[in-house]
Amino acid sequence: MSKAILRVKSFLKSVLDRFFSQLAKRAIVTILCFVALAIATISLPAEAIQSRREPSLWQVYQQSLKSAKYVDLTHAIAPSIPVWEGFGPSKFEPTVNPKTGKPYTYETDGFEATHYDLATDQLGTQLDPPAHWDPYYPTIDELPATYAIRPLVVIPIQDKVAKDPNYHLAVEDILAWEKKHGKIPEGSVVFVRSDWSKEWPNPNLAKRRKFPGVGLEALKFLHLERKILLHGHEPLDTDSTPTLEGEAWLLHNGYTQAEGVANLDRVPETGALVAIGYSKFKGGLGGYARYIAICPSDWKYGVSVGQTPEAPLPKSEKPIHWDKALGVRVR
Amino acid sequence: MSKAILRVKSFLKSVLDRFFSQLAKRAIVTILCFVALAIATISLPAEAIQSRREPSLWQVYQQSLKSAKYVDLTHAIAPSIPVWEGFGPSKFEPTVNPKTGKPYTYETDGFEATHYDLATDQLGTQLDPPAHWDPYYPTIDELPATYAIRPLVVIPIQDKVAKDPNYHLAVEDILAWEKKHGKIPEGSVVFVRSDWSKEWPNPNLAKRRKFPGVGLEALKFLHLERKILLHGHEPLDTDSTPTLEGEAWLLHNGYTQAEGVANLDRVPETGALVAIGYSKFKGGLGGYARYIAICPSDWKYGVSVGQTPEAPLPKSEKPIHWDKALGVRVR
Incomplete structure (x- = not known):
């Protein structure tokens, strides 16, 4: 009887060991899941997948065109x-x-x-x-x-x-x-x-x-x-x-x-x-x-939105006036 | 003794039940993880997170402007x-x-x-x-x-x-x-x-x-x-x-x-x-x-790139010619 109890105890221990080993594995899987979820969250701030794959045109402006x-x-x-x-x-x-x-x-x-x-x-x-x-x-x-x-x-x-x-x-x-x-x-x-x-x-x-x-x-x-x-x-x-x-x-x-x-x-x-x-x-x-x-925004030439006065535009010290020799307005 | 064995069996059964119940829970968590990973994969096709957050201008054209x-x-x-x-x-x-x-x-x-x-x-x-x-x-x-x-x-x-x-x-x-x-x-x-x-x-x-x-x-x-x-x-x-x-x-x-x-x-x-x-x-x-x-591409008016002949442009049956009364070229 004592042997029978010991066998049962031993079996029980192996089951519990496997159970806790599975727990550890699950912890790893869970961490991986959180990483995946984090990536998905970064990529999808309060948006549906569809709209993210084709961002709205105003987002396109804010994210890409404005800083170009x-x-x-x-x-x-x-x-x-x-x-x-x-x-x-x-x-x-x-x-x-x-x-x-x-x-x-x-x-x-x-x-x-x-x-x-x-x-x-x-x-x-x-x-x-x-x-x-x-x-x-x-x-x-x-x-x-x-x-x-x-x-x-x-x-x-x-x-x-x-x-x-x-x-x-x-x-x-x-x-x-x-x-x-x-x-x-x-x-x-x-x-x-x-x-x-x-x-x-x-x-x-x-x-x-x-x-x-x-x-x-x-x-x-x-x-x-x-x-x-x-x-x-x-x-x-x-x-x-x-x-x-x-x-x-x-x-x-x-x-x-x-x-x-x-x-x-x-x-x-x-x-x-x-x-x-x-x-x-x-x-x-x-x-x-x-x-x-x-x-691209890191290009060495050109000007981005907001880098130069646009509205209002800058006032010049010199007014434009008609240049008769050139046949065109100049400052 | 028989009662002792029955108690052990009953305990063992409850442990196994919990184990399989955890397995089911883990299955759900795993499925959720795959969904999260799928979203992350869809959102990040072979790109770094950074480049995804600010797509290249050519990507902007292909993804958003072309179908507008x-x-x-x-x-x-x-x-x-x-x-x-x-x-x-x-x-x-x-x-x-x-x-x-x-x-x-x-x-x-x-x-x-x-x-x-x-x-x-x-x-x-x-x-x-x-x-x-x-x-x-x-x-x-x-x-x-x-x-x-x-x-x-x-x-x-x-x-x-x-x-x-x-x-x-x-x-x-x-x-x-x-x-x-x-x-x-x-x-x-x-x-x-x-x-x-x-x-x-x-x-x-x-x-x-x-x-x-x-x-x-x-x-x-x-x-x-x-x-x-x-x-x-x-x-x-x-x-x-x-x-x-x-x-x-x-x-x-x-x-x-x-x-x-x-x-x-x-x-x-x-x-x-x-x-x-x-x-x-x-x-x-x-x-x-x-x-x-x-x-937006689902807007009811307008034409998208590729929906109308652009290069070459379509040939008309009527040539343009000068209309003296209107003072402008017409077809």
């Missing part, structure tokens, strides 16, 4: 900027009161405005709609609203251009970019950095027969293989061939392009976005555009 | 659109070859372009820089690059305007919006929906003395209390007071404003972003602007 670095890729349009001589000159004047024939002035009228006589809509930093060359394709006001904000790819050819001012982007330059940064995203905007615009606004820029271009095969590769939204370049033409073969192919096939893009030395080759804006003239064949690069 | 619904808030500018009579008419013409004096044509030259004679930069959907009224504040080309993309707040007053065509946004309308949607974010763009633009492009719109405005106290509240970037309205003036007191306060204090905004009946009151684009004329006192609302 904004870089303007746009030249200011003035009568003296480089333009193809075939378009002739443009002229700015103060807006005139039709009743008096005299310009409105801050002193007399409390406001001023500007009269523009613009020889062409192909002026300054712009967006070429295909109707510039082909009447069956959209004009500037017919582009879809989705031309608004896109991933920005910047392909550098400035080193090759430094050796050959007539260098044109080739497919191998695109593949070299992809080897470094990965595949170009579908629907992105691809700007070609040549540093041509560093001489802007030297009017002679528009007279040069040799300038950095974008080769036809590169354009075809970007559109047909990578399915980008549009490409852009610093000069005022796509290439320096006598027939403008690149622009011809683009516009006769329904593609748009950006021209006269600036400050590409101030944006990263990958990882930025670009905001696309332009004036919307009915039946317009060019778009006076404004491109703003939205770069 | 884009709505154009911009009127197309044409010679016949409503404009203050004090600015006089504007005129569009085909661009002329300075050598021949004849317009470029698709047939002869392979391209066309547009000559604009614009009486004012205060035309169409626009962005008013403070230098329009005050020469010490920035012109359109002096605005910072951070005027690019912002949270969009739309405050509806169209029901009050339907009863009183001269109704002006009041602070109570702003507070009513906030009661419904929460506090207006700092740095946001606030557009006032009045449905005034539903009659656009009726030229008589610009002649009316009574129109939906934005009250001075509301402007002060939005800028001084809520610190917004800018407000915008559908009409061409801020208010219908004889001194334009609202515009005077804004522009003499360094604030900008959007005018002639369209399609505010097509955007949500909260949760959208707005892309701000405009042509960048040196010393310009108005900005021919393009505002695009970027709305």
Whole structure:
């Protein structure tokens, strides 16, 4: 009997040992669970999983866009900027009161405005709609609203251009970019950095027969293989061939392009976005555009929301006034 | 002895029962752990927590901006659109070859372009820089690059305007919006929906003395209390007071404003972003602007990236051509 009791006690002890060993295991599992729950909690502050996977657009602004670095890729349009001589000159004047024939002035009228006589809509930093060359394709006001904000790819050819001012982007330059940064995203905007615009606004820029271009095969590769939204370049033409073969192919096939893009030395080759804006003239064949690069928050150039006075804007010590020689308002 | 064995057996049974009951509890805890781990895994696909909390800008595009619904808030500018009579008419013409004096044509030259004679930069959907009224504040080309993309707040007053065509946004309308949607974010763009633009492009719109405005106290509240970037309205003036007191306060204090905004009946009151684009004329006192609302992907209006042909754009059956009576290209 005593042996029987001892066997039972021994069995009981082994059961309890296993039980406490399981308790220890459970403690480990429980700790792991708390870690997992903590990660989930950090990732999901008071939100459902679905909304976290696709954050609300206001969250996107607060988390990512607000602290991004904004870089303007746009030249200011003035009568003296480089333009193809075939378009002739443009002229700015103060807006005139039709009743008096005299310009409105801050002193007399409390406001001023500007009269523009613009020889062409192909002026300054712009967006070429295909109707510039082909009447069956959209004009500037017919582009879809989705031309608004896109991933920005910047392909550098400035080193090759430094050796050959007539260098044109080739497919191998695109593949070299992809080897470094990965595949170009579908629907992105691809700007070609040549540093041509560093001489802007030297009017002679528009007279040069040799300038950095974008080769036809590169354009075809970007559109047909990578399915980008549009490409852009610093000069005022796509290439320096006598027939403008690149622009011809683009516009006769329904593609748009950006021209006269600036400050590409101030944006990263990958990882930025670009905001696309332009004036919307009915039946317009060019778009006076404004491109703003939205770069990662740790990027060395650009300015973030709140880093510079925005509203109210800063008051200057010098008032703007009309400069008759320049034909434009200056400070 | 038999009783002693029975007691031991009974004790053993109760221990085993508790053990299996604990097993069941542990199973529940384990399942919960797997759920937590699954959430953590979904939230963190091969990324660190930090990068998840601030996703890269290209991820932001792929996850949130690409599937958003884009709505154009911009009127197309044409010679016949409503404009203050004090600015006089504007005129569009085909661009002329300075050598021949004849317009470029698709047939002869392979391209066309547009000559604009614009009486004012205060035309169409626009962005008013403070230098329009005050020469010490920035012109359109002096605005910072951070005027690019912002949270969009739309405050509806169209029901009050339907009863009183001269109704002006009041602070109570702003507070009513906030009661419904929460506090207006700092740095946001606030557009006032009045449905005034539903009659656009009726030229008589610009002649009316009574129109939906934005009250001075509301402007002060939005800028001084809520610190917004800018407000915008559908009409061409801020208010219908004889001194334009609202515009005077804004522009003499360094604030900008959007005018002639369209399609505010097509955007949500909260949760959208707005892309701000405009042509960048040196010393310009108005900005021919393009505002695009970027709305949540489940919004009923607008178009997402990829939902409409973008590159290449669709070919039309009708070519554009110059309409001499309208003074603009049409299809």
